[in-house]
Amino acid sequence: MVYLDNAATTRPSEAVIAAMTAAMQEGYFNPSSLYAPGYSVGKEIETFRLQLAKSLSAREVIFTSGGTEADNLAILGLLQNSRKKGRVLYSAVEHSAVAEPCQRLKDHFDVATLPVTASGIVDLNAARDLMTPDTVLICVMQVNNEVGAIQPLEDLIRLRDELCPDAHLHVDGVQGFLHLDTKLSTGIDSYALSAHKFHGPKGVGALALGKRARVNPLILGGKQENGLRAGTENTYGILGMQAAIQDHRANDHDIRALKLRLVEGILAAIPESVINGPEPSSSEACDHIVNFSFPPVQAQTMMHALEAERVLVSQGSACSSRKKQSSRTLVALGLAQSRMDSALRFSLSRYTTQEDIDQAIDACARVYKNLRPFTRR
């Protein structure tokens, strides 16, 4: 099987499975317990918290149930029930985990979206116009989950510092963490990540806070996570995430070269195919995600046909694959309907091999040739 849906989730690495198994077998104690075995689990978690905070140059790290909760905590924890007033901006290509909490604020704030260019990058000129002095929150993701565009965070931080220096900048780093070097000290106020996107377990993630960020808890009922997220810590998950990060740093793998091989192969084999989002070889494109359209073949049909060839890819974001509408990201890019209807995302990981890529190219070419003649007339 060729698994090219690593933006949806990744296979847990051996190191992660080993770390979690050990934690379940021997370290199952409640980290809040006062006896030594419990205390020692607590200490392990605190050590990891400090390491992670240090590597991100964050003031504080809160472990959450994943990226979605981290985004919610950053946005709603900052502004829900707040007496502040002003503008909330989020990029038009944000994940629903950011867009929906921002929309929730629209009764008390002036919520607007930052438009993007055809390659999915936030339009800096438009951003300059939208960043009013009363802006309180700006949400821009590090890497877009559907087309792999890397957002110009440095430029946005500069604009923020110039136009609305008090605005909180929240960065959804779910697809960017470990792929890009990230320091909150550059001007990011909060940063969300999710373990299962980098070979860790599902159900765990983190929100890192910069030095001036303060949020209120959304989940009450205990003093865990410095009072910011009640509930017994997901110790297995947190330690699994730690193993995933260590493991990732120990592995060096040129995913970008494989991605470019895939792009070249598919464009050559299927002349009608087009790339959605940034030019794959440019610095605006991340290493592991690329989005193609195969007009006129419907994305879902192509996906199922590839599935029959044992190549797994996806139609946009897995979180919204059950909805009927076109993806918000692709709409924001201003793509024609036929291109949106035929868009498929391919996403790689360090387990992807050259054989996988070649097999995927082959399968795409074959499947496309079979399906091409059947279009709606």
Added chain:
Amino acid sequence: MTSKLLLVKYAEIHLKGQNRPYFQRLLLRNVRQAVKHLNADAQLYDSRIFVTGYADESACIDAITKVFGVHAVCPAVQIDKNDFDAICDLAADLMKDVSGSFKVAARRADKRFFLDSPQICAQVGAHILRNNKQLKVDVHQPDHVLNVEIRDQALLYVKTYPAVGGLPTGTAGRAMLLLSGGIDSPVAGFRIAKRGVQLSAVYYHSFPYTGEPVKEKIISLAKILTAYCGPIRLFVVPFTEIQQAIHEKCPDDFTTLIMRRNMMRIADMLADKNKALALITGESIGQVASQTLEALACTDEVVSRPVFRPLIGMDKLEIIKEAQQIGTYETSCLPYEDCCTVFTPRHPVTHPKLRQAQLAERPLLDDDLLEQMIQRAVEGTEVIDLKP
């Protein structure tokens, strides 16, 4: 000594004459099957079915109200009929927490009982009134009815849960339902099954145009129906090849109609193999292009057995309401996209003549192509047996 039981009433079976025992037997079998997983047992006695031995009463009632042929279910208390004071006390006990108006309805199946029905009503009613000052009697429009039935034992009950009605499944042979993922076809299946017909179902799978989730959805829909009508054998027919051939060879405006004709042909063949006496579809006049009178005539032409269309005169809103009552609506609305839109012409013919349809289909007939494709589809059919 008192004991609890469920009194199961049937309706239309009462109209049956000499073959009434046959209907009763099948109803008893179906009720037993429906409550088996709740460890309950059912007995037929005196034109009533008595269900005993259950632990979870509400689950048991829920299961029985879905059995075709059942008119109503009443949770009852059984007591020795020879101790009339105890009957009165039990009646007062059953009515102790209610207020408003009431009446007592008595049915004296055992004519040797020392009181006649009006006397039972009067005496039991008087005793209830003495014990509950919140109640008053209203024999015309009472809020509550306390029923007393005198049989081998005395049976007392207040609540009646209406059931689905119809005739016992298995009393009317078998029919083949063309099941799509939509709202209509499960309702059509339900309506025919309600008359005692056993269902088989056929679904046309066009991988990769429709994926695994759609197939799972069909299975869930059939599974919901089994709660009413018992086991369903589901046939999943690989239909891609035929659909692609139609798309390639036939005129655009006729493709849907020709597709319908071939679905019917295959259903007819499977019905033959599966001893189904009729086909069932969810069609309703004019709902879509393939459901105009002309189009229906074109699809009927290829079938050798009756095609039942129980929704034919219903509005969409009526069908939706019924789907909600049966419990298939939510599943039908799951948005797994059906990519068959590729094969949907933009302007399908709405008033086809049979002759035109036959002509449009002709390119498929060269070299026995259609026959062979249908053969392959039937041979490649997956059979899934679904149980309640």
